[in-house]
Amino acid sequence: MSVRVGILGVGVMGSDHARILATQVPGATVQAIYDADPKRAKAVAAEIGAGTVVTDALALINDASVDAVLVASPDQTHKELTLAGIAANKPVLCEKPLAPTPAECLEVIAAEVKLGRRLVQIGYMRRFDPSYVEMKAGLASGRLGSALMFHCIHRNVAAPDWFDSKMAVNNSAVHEFDIARWMLDAELVGITVFRPKPAKGSSPGAPVFLMLESATGQLVTVEVFNDAAYGYDVRGELVCEKGTIALRAPTRTETNAELIQGIAYPADWRPRFADAYRLQAQAWVKAIARGTATGASAWDGYAAAAIAEAGLLSLADGRRVEIRLADRPPLYR
Numbered sequence: 001m002s003v004r005v006g007i008l009g010v011g012v013m014g015s016d017h018a019r020i021l022a023t024q025v026p027g028a029t030v031q032a033i034y035d036a037d038p039k040r041a042k043a044v045a046a047e048i049g050a051g052t053v054v055t056d057a058l059a060l061i062n063d064a065s066v067d068a069v070l071v072a073s074p075d076q077t078h079k080e081l082t083l084a085g086i087a088a089n090k091p092v093l094c095e096k097p098l099a100p101t102p103a104e105c106l107e108v109i110a111a112e113v114k115l116g117r118r119l120v121q122i123g124y125m126r127r128f129d130p131s132y133v134e135m136k137a138g139l140a141s142g143r144l145g146s147a148l149m150f151h152c153i154h155r156n157v158a159a160p161d162w163f164d165s166k167m168a169v170n171n172s173a174v175h176e177f178d179i180a181r182w183m184l185d186a187e188l189v190g191i192t193v194f195r196p197k198p199a200k201g202s203s204p205g206a207p208v209f210l211m212l213e214s215a216t217g218q219l220v221t222v223e224v225f226n227d228a229a230y231g232y233d234v235r236g237e238l239v240c241e242k243g244t245i246a247l248r249a250p251t252r253t254e255t256n257a258e259l260i261q262g263i264a265y266p267a268d269w270r271p272r273f274a275d276a277y278r279l280q281a282q283a284w285v286k287a288i289a290r291g292t293a294t295g296a297s298a299w300d301g302y303a304a305a306a307i308a309e310a311g312l313l314s315l316a317d318g319r320r321v322e323i324r325l326a327d328r329p330p331l332y333r
């Protein structure tokens, strides 16, 4: 039987998820679509040829014909919609971040713990990206010894004017926080944020450089440059005792012209992480069909938000800030 998904928010990400669910996920159907802008909802439903357009988010969540909910609305709406999903006892794939603050994430955790069952998966899709998965397997093989440092680079082509340095931390760098915790299988315990001189004509978000320490003694460096101009570029290199493992972005061709050998950059995250979004959606639907949960949990969403909150304190005055997490409930151990 098909898992009937209701989608909340069909802008850049929600429309991409809708296309993926409609065409690349066996066992899933797009059942209903809500967007604060009904024209967008109608356009996406027409494009994918599925999904009843509804005009109320809560009605969609509580609709008996919707089995699971995908939240792809703006960050500040995630908590309420996810809580409504839990209240309706429905699996929720919530885009990152779970919420802009750790306090809000803890509300979601409290609701899930009360229910006694994991329903929430956070859209930290890099955990499904074949290059990060291979890096983790390489580390687990033990061939390179243990990890000492993890260098992460996160560059976007351009950020809108409202995307300030705080968002570089709690909207962009959260991906790096999540993947570093997952890669090193360790919590991050301290963060210091540095800022170089701003690039001319760049948005207020560009760039930030973060140094984090893990509970098991590794250092993690993160550069976020949301106005890097040349392309969408995510890099990672894990430095181990006996070698390093670096990510290679997926590429199928190189162009040779005008005396230059070149590989194209994507304009944004969708081509770079196309496999990750697809594999994430497939794993989500498979887990729902089996009555289990997979991927980043609400706890992982909380941890990333707690690191971001400490990062914002450090951003304000440059000092090192300790990251303290609440006690992890048994549901997430």
Ligand SMILES: NC(=O)C1=CN([C@@H]2O[C@H](COP(=O)(O)OP(=O)(O)OC[C@H]3O[C@@H](n4cnc5c(N)ncnc54)[C@H](O)[C@@H]3O)[C@@H](O)[C@H]2O)C=CC1
Residues within 6 Å of the ligand: 008, 009, 010, 011, 012, 013, 014, 034, 035, 036, 037, 040, 057, 072, 073, 074, 075, 077, 095, 096, 097, 123, 124, 125, 171, 269
């Ligand atoms: N996992 C990833 O790599 C990425 C995740 N994101 C996350 O996805 C979410 C959406 O981002 P984008 O698609 O880029 O934004 P967007 O602005 O393109 O789309 C958001 C959509 O939500 C609608 N909306 C606003 N309030 C709503 C509400 N209360 N209920 C339902 N719909 C509502 C808007 O009308 C718009 O169509 C954000 O939380 C963002 O952080 C964004 C980009 C990549």
Ligand SMILES: O=C1[C@@H](O)[C@H](O)[C@@H](O)[C@H](O)[C@H]1O
Residues within 6 Å of the ligand: 096, 156, 171, 172, 175, 269
């Ligand atoms: O999640 C995302 C955006 O919200 C964020 O703003 C970008 O910096 C990331 O690269 C993208 O994956």
